[in-house]
Amino acid sequence: METIKTTDLTKKYGNLTAVNGLNLSVNKGEIFGLLGPNGAGKTTTLMMLSSLLKPTSGSAVINGFDVLTQPSSVRESIGMVFQDPSSDSVLTAYDNLKLHALLYNVPLGSINAKIDKVLALVDLEKRKHDIVKTFSGGMRRRMEIARGLLHEPQIFFLDEPTLGLDPQTRDHIWTYIKSLAVRTNMTVVLTTHYMEEAQKLCDRIAIIDHGSIVALGSPQELIRELGGDIVLLKGTLNLDKLGKLPFVKEIKNVDGAYRLSVENAGRNLQELLCIAGDIDLVEVHSPDLNDVFLHYTGKQMREEEGDTVEYVRDMSRASSNK
Amino acid sequence: MNIKKNLKAIYALWYRDFKVFLREKSRVASALFLPLFWYFIFGGGVGTISTVPGNYKHFIFPGFLAMTVIFSSLFNGAYIVWDKKIDFLKEVLIAPPSRSTIFVGKMVGGMTDALLQAYILLFIGIFLGVPFTAKSIVLSMILLFMLAAGLVSMGLIIGSFMESLEGFGIISSFVIYPLFLLSGALYPLDKLAGWMKVLTHIDPATYAVDGLRHIILGASSMPLAYDVSAVLGFDVVLILVGTWAFGKLKL
Numbered sequence: 154m155e156t157i158k159t160t161d162l163t164k165k166y167g168n169l170t171a172v173n174g175l176n177l178s179v180n181k182g183e184i185f186g187l188l189g190p191n192g193a194g195k196t197t198t199l200m201m202l203s204s205l206l207k208p209t210s211g212s213a214v215i216n217g218f219d220v221l222t223q224p225s226s227v228r229e230s231i232g233m234v235f236q237d238p239s240s241d242s243v244l245t246a247y248d249n250l251k252l253h254a255l256l257y258n259v260p261l262g263s264i265n266a267k268i269d270k271v272l273a274l275v276d277l278e279k280r281k282h283d284i285v286k287t288f289s290g291g292m293r294r295r296m297e298i299a300r301g302l303l304h305e306p307q308i309f310f311l312d313e314p315t316l317g318l319d320p321q322t323r324d325h326i327w328t329y330i331k332s333l334a335v336r337t338n339m340t341v342v343l344t345t346h347y348m349e350e351a352q353k354l355c356d357r358i359a360i361i362d363h364g365s366i367v368a369l370g371s372p373q374e375l376i377r378e379l380g381g382d383i384v385l386l387k388g389t390l391n392l393d394k395l396g397k398l399p400f401v402k403e404i405k406n407v408d409g410a411y412r413l414s415v416e417n418a419g420r421n422l423q424e425l426l427c428i429a430g431d432i433d434l435v436e437v438h439s440p441d442l443n444d445v446f447l448h449y450t451g452k453q454m455r456e457e458e459g460d461t462v463e464y465v466r467d468m469s470r471a472s473s474n475k
Numbered sequence: 476m477n478i479k480k481n482l483k484a485i486y487a488l489w490y491r492d493f494k495v496f497l498r499e500k501s502r503v504a505s506a507l508f509l510p511l512f513w514y515f516i517f518g519g520g521v522g523t524i525s526t527v528p529g530n531y532k533h534f535i536f537p538g539f540l541a542m543t544v545i546f547s548s549l550f551n552g553a554y555i556v557w558d559k560k561i562d563f564l565k566e567v568l569i570a571p572p573s574r575s576t577i578f579v580g581k582m583v584g585g586m587t588d589a590l591l592q593a594y595i596l597l598f599i600g601i602f603l604g605v606p607f608t609a610k611s612i613v614l615s616m617i618l619l620f621m622l623a624a625g626l627v628s629m630g631l632i633i634g635s636f637m638e639s640l641e642g643f644g645i646i647s648s649f650v651i652y653p654l655f656l657l658s659g660a661l662y663p664l665d666k667l668a669g670w671m672k673v674l675t676h677i678d679p680a681t682y683a684v685d686g687l688r689h690i691i692l693g694a695s696s697m698p699l700a701y702d703v704s705a706v707l708g709f710d711v712v713l714i715l716v717g718t719w720a721f722g723k724l725k726l
Contacts, residue, residue, distance in 0.1 A: 205569055205726065228571040239562040241491060243498050248491070255487030256570035258480045300566075 156181040156308060156340050157202065161211035164197050164364075171197040173364035174211065179342060179357075184334050186355035187344040190452045194364040195344035196236060199310050202342070203233055216307050229257070232306035234297050236313045242286040246277060246296050249285060250303055257304035271299035274329065291322040298326065302333070309334075311343040315350060323347075327354055348442040358442075360449050367449040375445045382418035383444050384425065384437050386411045391430035398425060407447065410434070414448075484572035485580040492551075492584025496591075506547055506592050510539035511599070517661070527663060529692070536605045537687035538660020540615065541680050543596050544623050545654050547589035552630015553646055555581060556637040565726055578631065578721040582714075585627035586620070593619050607691060614690045621706045622683040626654075628713035635720045658684045664696045679709040 157179040164172040172194040179185045187195045200206035202213055204224035213220045216230035240249045247268060254264040272278045275295035285293060294314065301309060314330070315323040331354060334341045345351055351358050352372045360368040360375075368375055381402060387410045395401055395413065400421045403414040415421060418437050426432065446452070496503070514532060522531035558564040567577060597615060601607050607615075633646060657671075658680035667675060675681050686702030689695035695702070 203569055205565070225571050225573065228569060231569075233569050235562060235565055237562045239566040241495070241563050242561070244491065244494055248494055252487045252491050253566070253570075255483045255490070256567065256572060258483055258571065261483075 154181045155179065156216055157185075157213070157342065159202070159211065159213040162198070162201060162208050162213055163210045164194075164201060164206065165209045170364050172201065172208075175361075175364070175366065177359065177366065179340060181340055182334065182338045183356045184331070184341045184343070184354055186351040186358035187342065187361055188348075188351055188358055188446060189344075189361035190450055193361045193450075195361055196312055197364075198361070199233075199312050199342070199344060203231055203310055204228055229304075230307045232301035232304065232309045234294070234301045234309075234311045234314055236316065238293050238297065240285050240293065240297055240300065243284060245282050245284050246272065246288075247281045249296065250300055253300045253303050259304055267303055271302050272296075274302070274333075275299045276325075291318045294318060295322075295326065298329070305337070306339065308340045308342065311341065313344055313346060316346065323350070330354060348446060352442045360446060362450045362452075368445065372442050372445075376440050376442065379414070379440045379445055379448055381414050381416045381440070382437055383440050384413040384415045384418055384422070384435070386413065386429060386432055387434035388432040389430050390432070391428060394428045395425070398428075401425070403448075405447070405451070412444075412447070414440075414444075481572065481576045481579075484570070484576050485583055488567070488577065488580025489584045489587065492581070493587060496588045503592060506543060507595060507599075509546070510542050510596055513542070514539055514603070521661075532603075533605050533692060534663075534688075535661055536600055536603075537615075537691055538658065538684050540593055540597060540600075540619060540687060541622060541658055541660055541684045542655050543593045544589050544619055544683075545626060545658075545680055546651060547592050548585060548623050548626035549630040549633070549646060549651050549654075550643075551585035551588050552581070552627045552632070553634035553637065553643065554585075555631055555634035556640060556642070559638075559726070560640060564724075568724070568726065574721040574724065575718045578718050581631055582624065582627050582717070585630065586623045589623045589627065590616075590620060593623070605691065611690045615687055618683060618686050618690065618703065618706065621703070621710060622680065625679060625706065625710040625713045628710070628717040632713065632717050632720045635717075635724045654678055654680050657681065659696075660684050679706060682706050682709075 155178045157177065159175050159177045162172060162175040162177070163170070175198060187198060189195050197206065201208050201220065202215060204220045204227045207221070215227045218226040218230065220227050244252075250268045250271070251264060254267065259267060268281070269278060272281055275298055277292060277296055277299065280288065280292065285296065288296065298311070298314065311330070315326050318326070327350060330341060330343075333339060343354070355372060357369070357371050358375070359366045370378070390411055392404065392411075396404060398421075400416040401413055402416065405412045413425075415425065422437065426435065514536065518532035518535055525531040525534075527534045555564070558567070572580075594616060597612065601612075629650075633650065657675045657678040659675055660680075664672070664675055664681070664685070682697070682702040682705035685695045685697050686699055686706065689699045689702065
């Protein structure tokens with residue numbers, strides 16, 4: 154059963170088309186990933202799905218409600234964790250959660266019990282009465298995830314849930330999300346930069362570039378579709394000859410190295426290397442989601458770069474939020 | 476059911492504003508001391524040359540009640556730009572309550588903050604010897620409540636259009652001080668030159684100050700009913716514009 158359906162969903166800012174005729178359908182209980190380079194339109198899409206942003210054209214139906222005509226019902230059905238911290242840092246975790254519970258009409262008698270429950274879920278029950286300002290970035294994110302779950306949404310949106318977090322916390326959060334989705338049959342839609350995250354967590358992913366879906370399927374499917382193996386070559390190469398080899402399906406220049414998509418590299422590697430030219434470096438691997446991403450967007454998932462920029466911005470926000 | 480839902484949302488926003496208020500003791504202290512400085516130093520100084528009949532300090536006291544409300548209400552309302560900056564507003568706007576409910580919640584929060592300060596000052600006034608009666612205390616509190624409703628709305632409107640905190644200085648110079656200085660808080664309205672007389676009559680705070688003077692000191696330039704209607708009219712317009720502005724509010 155589909156719980157999210159968009160029809161030609163489009164958002165334009167002047168001449169810039171951020172989201173271009175998106176047709177998406179997500180099933181109940183699914184963990185769905187939106188992958189794409191920076192500025193691909195992932196966040197804009199989430200904003201429209203959550204009724205915070207009006208589409209320029211097209212429509213979206215969330216849990217049976219239209220985002221344009223029934224925004225209030227849409228918002229009752231969803232939980233959201235934003236990319237940037239959106240809690241009040243001068244209040245305690247408890248106050249932030251209580252505020253949320255009241256805004257979402259959680260019955261007064263059950264607010265405290267629910268707060269305890271979600272805080273336990275993210276291991277923050279001991280920090281319940283601490284001011285959020287004293288939390289680390291990871292703790293604050295966990296608190297906001299707990300907050301998003303407090304009103305037991307049908308659909309949970311997470312915008313880059315683990316951005317800027319250390320690997321351990323990231324792993325922790327993945328486990329939470331996965332077990333929650335399984336246990337409660339909640340639908341999860343997340344955007345991410347991390348291929349590993351998408352591969353481990355998502356039932357299906359959509360790769361978005363320039364506001365459109367360029368690939369859609371389960372991570373395994375997408376990898377299988379790509380086929381063959383990846384041969385990475387560095388050096389002064391004889392590209393003409395390489396291109397004529399029948400088992401070389403694609404050659405891409407990525408950051409000074411050549412990525413060749415090769416059928417059955419095990420058998421064909423020797424022939425390939427013989428005519429390749431001066432080689433400084435050879436690397437062979439089976440394709441993963443990174444290669445899928447590269448294939449469809451022509452861009453590397455530059456996690457490190459993205460991280461630093463986001464991290465610096467998070468920090469400057471965090472420090473100005475005092 | 477719907478009413479209960481909306482009341483809970485309003486309570487939520489009030490709860491948050493009140494918690495923030497309790498944590499910002501320095502701001503509250505300065506908001507209380509500023510009018511007292513004016514009262515003692517300005518009132519004491521200018522009182523020696525004033526031709527206002529009666530005690531000049533008592534004459535300007537209603538003005539300082541209004542001043543406290545003007546400063547706190549406008550700053551409080553405009554503070555919503557801070558919510559925008561820290562992305563807290565996203566959390567509020569993505570919640571189910573309608574924009575008008577959110578507006579009312581923010582209004583109640585801002586008014587609580589401003590009125591607590593004004594009411595504390597009012598009680599300090601009793602000890603300073605301002606001739607209050609039980610009736611004039613209650614009526615003053617009601618009129619200050621009315622003034623705060625309009626001014627918090629005005630602040631929220633300004634804040635909802637502001638993009639950054641840098642605009643705060645402009646509010647202070649071009650909204651708060653003109654509202655205060657033109658309100659007749661410091662001088663009688665009767666003998667003013669033509670252009671200034673016009674400006675004072677555009678300033679909604681003028682009617683509140685005049686009304687408070689009528690209630691507390693029994694002397695005013697305009698009839699009390701006229702003052703009260705002017706303040707209420709101003710409230711209605713600003714609340715309507717504020718609800719509209721919140722509907723337009725973008726992140």
